[in-house]
Amino acid sequence: DAKTTQPTSMDCAEGRAANLPCNHSTISGNEYVYWYRQIHSQGPQYIIHGLKNNETNEMASLIITEDRKSSTLILPHATLRDTAVYYCIVRSGGGSNYKLTFGKGTLLTVNP
Amino acid sequence: ETGVTQTPRHLVMGMTNKKSLKCEQHLGHNAMYWYKQSAKKPLELMFVYNFKEQTENNSVPSRFSPECPNSSHLFLHLHTLQPEDSALYLCASSLEGGASTETQYFGPGTRLLVL
Numbered sequence: 001d002a003k004t005t006q007p008t009s010m011d012c013a014e015g016r017a018a019n020l021p022c023n024h025s026t027i028s029g030n031e032y033v034y035w036y037r038q039i040h041s042q043g044p045q046y047i048i049h050g051l052k053n054n055e056t057n058e059m060a061s062l063i064i065t066e067d068r069k070s071s072t073l074i075l076p077h078a079t080l081r082d083t084a085v086y087y088c089i090v091r092s093g094g095g096s097n098y099k100l101t102f103g104k105g106t107l108l109t110v111n112p
Numbered sequence: 113e114t115g116v117t118q119t120p121r122h123l124v125m126g127m128t129n130k131k132s133l134k135c136e137q138h139l140g141h142n143a144m145y146w147y148k149q150s151a152k153k154p155l156e157l158m159f160v161y162n163f164k165e166q167t168e169n170n171s172v173p174s175r176f177s178p179e180c181p182n183s184s185h186l187f188l189h190l191h192t193l194q195p196e197d198s199a200l201y202l203c204a205s206s207l208e209g210g211a212s213t214e215t216q217y218f219g220p221g222t223r224l225l226v227l
Contacts, residue, residue, distance in 0.1 A: 034215075043114070043202050043218030044155070100216055102155040 004088045009107040012082075018075040020106050022088030025069040032091050033064060034100070035073045037084040037108075044087065044102070047073065078110045115139040116219035118203050124225045125193065133188040133222045135203030144186040145216065146178060147202040155202065161186060162208070193226045200224075 005023040012018040024033065034049040048055055048062045050071070055062045061074040075082055087105040116137045125131050137144065146158040160168035161180040175197075177189040186203055200223050204216040 043221050046215045046217065104154055
């Protein structure tokens, strides 16, 4: 699976949009971009995933560049409860096992 | 609430003890996973079960022994652990363990301290 690069930490004001970047320059054609987050001492929580097109759900939006070498997770109106470590993961499709390889992620701190 | 429960949530054990961690999923999934998360380190995949069969053992020491009696339950049996095994142990499940768009759902984890 392709490696990802994320900033170690970011801050965001409550009520503002949080934009979390991720670089995955070695991504290949069949690899998906997944985002999970982990609130302190809890299990990771699935947020969103995409292949080529931008995606949106009730939690967030995922913007993938046309060359697919980077993406941005957008939390439109960050709240204090969005403070967490956010993981960007690139995963290949198919195969007999489904592997998620977690990196160090980005610690997003939402400030009042 | 993700539909994946883990018990106990916290566990303290000595190096000579034997204990078991339990995971149960109420999602109708067929793949289950054990992960380990040590302090300041990324999550590490330990074991994968697909339809009750172990399909991945990520070079885990034999003092960790998984058991999957059915698709809804997963255990991790612990014996003669070391202090460096202290970590958050996370269970996850997914529908079938192979589809490219499959999502894993995680439990809250068991915080283990080995003295």
